[in-house]
Amino acid sequence: xxxxxxxxxxxxxxxxxxxxxxxxxxxxxxxxxxxxxxxxxxxxxxxxxxxxxxxxxxxxxxxxxxxxxxxxxxxxxxxxxxxxxxxxxxxxxxxxxxxxxxxxxxxxxxxxxxxxxxxxxxxxxxxxxxxxxxxxxxxxxxxxxxxxxxxxxxxxxxxxxxxxxx
Numbered sequence: 164x165x166x167x168x169x170x171x172x173x174x175x176x177x178x179x180x181x182x183x184x185x186x187x188x189x190x191x192x193x194x195x196x197x198x199x200x201x202x203x204x205x206x207x208x209x210x211x212x213x214x215x216x217x218x219x220x221x222x223x224x225x226x227x228x229x230x231x232x233x234x235x236x237x238x239x240x241x242x243x244x245x246x247x248x249x250x251x252x253x254x255x256x257x258x259x260x261x262x263x264x265x266x267x268x269x270x271x272x273x274x275x276x277x278x279x280x281x282x283x284x285x286x287x288x289x290x291x292x293x294x295x296x297x298x299x300x301x302x303x304x305x306x307x308x309x310x311x312x313x314x315x316x317x318x319x320x321x322x323x324x325x326x327x328x329x
Contacts, residue, residue, distance in 0.1 A: 166315035169283040175322030180243050180278040189241040192220040196250035225253045229265035236273040247281035270312045
């Protein structure tokens with residue numbers, strides 16, 4: 164089963180995905196896509212790390228997400244990808260088209276449980292710059308494609324899950 168978990172910044176989407184993974188009763192692997200490029204991001208990563216159970220395995224995949232998913236997904240295992248939006252930031256200027264295609268092609272064949280965490284950034288104002296508009300648009304398209312490919316989609320706001328697709 165694959166689930167897309169969407170929400171805004173600090174909406175509780177990662178905590179929700181962690182609760183879902185823990186409730187699965189399966190061994191959990193977290194595929195993290197963020198990198199600590201500055202002190203503030205390092206603090207965010209530390210916060211997420213502290214919130215995870217110590218026995219959960221962590222795999223770093225800031226770019227080659229499809230390859231990491233293929234390597235880690237297995238029957239009887241639960242994966243959390245946290246988060247698609249950071250991954251998009253890492254690949255949008257380089258090999259985005261190839262990485263996006265590889266991700267979407269990998270999805271149907273992934274065994275086990277996979278929870279994809281992503282920011283919903285399309286609810287605000289239209290960004291002023293072309294680069295920022297492209298990022299917003301690509302994030303929206305990616306979220307739509309994942310929502311179609313996943314069996315479940317959940318929107319999280321104020322820590323409360325709202326099922327979009329069950």
